[in-house]
Amino acid sequence: MxxxxxxxxxxxxxLARSSSVGPxxxxxxxxxxxxxxxxxxxxxxxxxxxxxxxxxxxVAVATLLRQQLLDTTQHCTADLATTxxxxxxAAYLPVWTLPTGPTPAAEASVGLLAQAVRYGxxxxxxxxxxxxxxxxxxxxxxxxxxxxxxxxxxxxxxxLRFTRHLHEGRIxxxxxxxxxxxxxxxxxxxxxxxxxxxxxxxxxxxxxxxPTSRSYVRLVWAWQRxxxxxxxxxxxxxxxxxxxxxxxxxEPAPDSLYLVVNIPDYLxxxxxxxxxxxxxxxxxxxxxxxxxxxxSRIRYFQVAPPWRVPHSIATRELLPHLQxxxxxxxxxxxxxxxxxxxxxxxxxxxxxxxxxxxxxxRIRQSPSADNALGNVVFRFxxxxxxxxxxxxxxxxxxxxxxxxxxxxxxxEQPLTLARFLIQRDxxxxxxxxxxxxxxxxxxxxTKDFGLQAPVLLLMRYLxxxxxGPHLRQLPDIYHRDAALAQAWQAASGAAxxxxxxxxx
Numbered sequence: 001m002x003x004x005x006x007x008x009x010x011x012x013x014x015l016a017r018s019s020s021v022g023p024x025x026x027x028x029x030x031x032x033x034x035x036x037x038x039x040x041x042x043x044x045x046x047x048x049x050x051x052x053x054x055x056x057x058x059v060a061v062a063t064l065l066r067q068q069l070l071d072t073t074q075h076c077t078a079d080l081a082t083t084x085x086x087x088x089x090a091a092y093l094p095v096w097t098l099p100t101g102p103t104p105a106a107e108a109s110v111g112l113l114a115q116a117v118r119y120g121x122x123x124x125x126x127x128x129x130x131x132x133x134x135x136x137x138x139x140x141x142x143x144x145x146x147x148x149x150x151x152x153x154x155x156x157x158x159x160l161r162f163t164r165h166l167h168e169g170r171i172x173x174x175x176x177x178x179x180x181x182x183x184x185x186x187x188x189x190x191x192x193x194x195x196x197x198x199x200x201x202x203x204x205x206x207x208x209x210x211p212t213s214r215s216y217v218r219l220v221w222a223w224q225r226x227x228x229x230x231x232x233x234x235x236x237x238x239x240x241x242x243x244x245x246x247x248x249x250x251e252p253a254p255d256s257l258y259l260v261v262n263i264p265d266y267l268x269x270x271x272x273x274x275x276x277x278x279x280x281x282x283x284x285x286x287x288x289x290x291x292x293x294x295x296s297r298i299r300y301f302q303v304a305p306p307w308r309v310p311h312s313i314a315t316r317e318l319l320p321h322l323q324x325x326x327x328x329x330x331x332x333x334x335x336x337x338x339x340x341x342x343x344x345x346x347x348x349x350x351x352x353x354x355x356x357x358x359x360x361x362r363i364r365q366s367p368s369a370d371n372a373l374g375n376v377v378f379r380f381x382x383x384x385x386x387x388x389x390x391x392x393x394x395x396x397x398x399x400x401x402x403x404x405x406x407x408x409x410x411x412e413q414p415l416t417l418a419r420f421l422i423q424r425d426x427x428x429x430x431x432x433x434x435x436x437x438x439x440x441x442x443x444x445x446t447k448d449f450g451l452q453a454p455v456l457l458l459m460r461y462l463x464x465x466x467x468g469p470h471l472r473q474l475p476d477i478y479h480r481d482a483a484l485a486q487a488w489q490a491a492s493g494a495a496x497x498x499x500x501x502x503x504x
Contacts, residue, residue: 057099060145065152066092079157086156086190095197096155097148102135106151108203109159110135117238118224119210120245121165125491126158156193159206163189167209169249170491176484178460179383181252181295214274215260215465216248222466237471240464243484251458252295257424258456259298261388261409263291264463264474266402268388268411270420280417283391283402283410290478291407293461296380297454298388301418303440303447304367305377309334310385313406314363315356323351329363333370337362367444375441376414380457388457390414403477409459418449425451 054062069084069092076084087095096106114128123129134151141147167187171177187209196205210216223241227234257272263284270278285291309318321328326346329336336344338361354360365371374390384407391410396402411417418437423430433449440447463474463481 054093055099057143057145057148058094061094061097061148061152062092064145064149065094068149068153079161082160082190083153083157086160086193087152089190089194094148094152097138097142097151099142101138101142102151105197105202106135106155109155109206112203112206113158113162116162118227119166119207119220120223120238120242121162121170125165125170126162127154128158131155131158159193160189163192163206163209165249166207167192167211167249169246171246171484171487173487176487178247178250178293178295180250181297181456184252211249211251211253213248213251213254214271214276215460215462216245216251217274218466218468219245219248219464219471222469222471225469226471237464237473239485239488240473240481241471243481243488244462244464246484246488247293247460247462251460252456254458255456258458261291261457261459262462262465262474263293263459264461264477265465268409268417270417278417278420280414281397281402281412282388283396283404284477285405285407286403287478289405289407291405291409291459292382292384292386294382294384294386294457294459296382296457296459298378298380298421298451298457299454300448300450301376301378301421303376303418303437303449304444305371305373305389305446306367307365307372309363309365310406311359314361315359318363319351319354319356319359322346322349323354326351333365333368335364335366337364367446374410374414376418378411378414378417388414401475401477421451421455422449425453 065087069080069087087093096103096109102110110128110131113126113131114123116123116126116128131151131154134147134154137147138151164187167189169177189209192209193206196202199205210220219241223234223237223245226237254271257270260269260271261267261282261284262269266282266284268280268282269276318328318334326349328334329346336346336349338344341362344361349361370392372391374392377387377389379387386408388409388411393410394412396404396410397412415437419434422433422437426433436447437449461478461480463476465472465474
């Protein structure tokens with residue numbers, strides 16, 4: 001572990017913007033007159049006047065594109081509908097083809113699709129080889145309107161799909177994906193590709209659709225390095241890398257500072273930009289009560305918290321003890337409450353007649369050194385009723401395998417994290433608030449501390465990540481990789497292994 005809240009001195013790697021990321025357009029090339037006209041069209045100035053400036057062959061392509069796309073919009077696939085919207089925004093002008101052959105952007109696009117494996121994506125899903133054949137045919141038969149229209153539609157559909165997958169992943173099954181963060185802005189691949197076309201750095205702008213989180217950037221960098229240096233290891237790790245890049249693409253865009261819990265790594269990291277500024281060991285859920293992956297924001301934490309025992313724990317674990325010994329709760333600082341919140345004398349309950357299916361009570365543990373939540377709990381919205389919290393069982397943090405909880409995440413040195421959040425939230429009042437934290441602890445009085453700037457929390461399930469330039473595999477403690485791998489392979493019917501030959 002690094003020292004608390006000191007900068008991580010390990011090397012951090014920026015998202016590559018060179019040939020290591022993928023093929024780039026030839027140095028010194030300039031946009032041809034045809035693409036200048038397209039830029040005008042995209043800025044909303046195209047119309048009859050712009051069309052009159054185009055060669056007759058381009059007008060014929062635009063006419064056929066419009067006819068075909070408008071004829072199919074009533075009964076079409078999602079790819080075709082997106083393609084139709086792309087060309088509607090381009091006034092149906094050809095984007096990738098000229099009467100003399102493919103444009104430089106078309107060449108760069110097909111080169112990028114052929115190298116999709118560098119981003120953990122399967123080139124076969126985007127028809128890279130077929131598109132290469134079409135571009136080669138255009139070199140000889142660029143005057144063919146039908147060939148140009150076919151190339152336009154197929155390349156646009158493939159590139160939009162690739163861009164969308166690059167940004168948000170391929171898997172759509174919400175039973176496998178993590179629910180998105182509320183209020184997240186949707187990604188529009190059509191707008192993104194048009195923006196790349198307007199840029200003088202087309203390919204770099206296109207791949208900027210990728211996530212920018214520290215973990216994603218490092219994993220892509222280490223994966224591309226492995227592809228270039230060790231093909232045997234790359235074949236072995238291709239699927240683990242692809243699955244975990246997929247998981248990282250589901251995440252919301254990172255804030256300047258955020259918290260990450262990687263469940264299989266038993267670790268919480270405080271991340272500021274490309275740096276880890278602190279690490280805390282954590283205990284996560286057992287296989288029978290797994291910690292869920294989720295995205296949320298910590299809006300407040302609570303000092304000296306009471307513990308409201310979840311119904312499942314009360315009925316499965318405490319009820320059998322009470323049936324044997326009604327004094328079990330008193331001995332451990334618990335209170336028995338009825339539905340109205342009134343205290344109930346456990347000795348007067350006929351526990352043998354109480355079943356787990358009809359348990360009418362609530363159980364609460366008052367703040368104390370033995371409270372299951374410890375001294376502090378960090379609360380955040382989620383549908384699973386889990387949170388980050390302290391624990392009186394400190395010895396668990398010394399275990400190598402720390403899947404030991406009922407689903408919540410127990411944090412080592414949580415008061416250090418709480419103090420950091422206060423100082424980060426408001427430097428002016430932080431001294432007073434820190435004194436209030438200590439006073440609450442000393443008196444055993446529950447007190448909430450709100451955060452003016454809620455902190456993004458990513459609780460992820462990553463089984464392969466990057467340790468500097470090297471890839472590292474983590475234990476699949478909940479056996480979640482198999483289901484994701486099955487969905488991954490089924491999405492296109494293509495295995496990653498053979499696709500690695502395209503990147504060698």
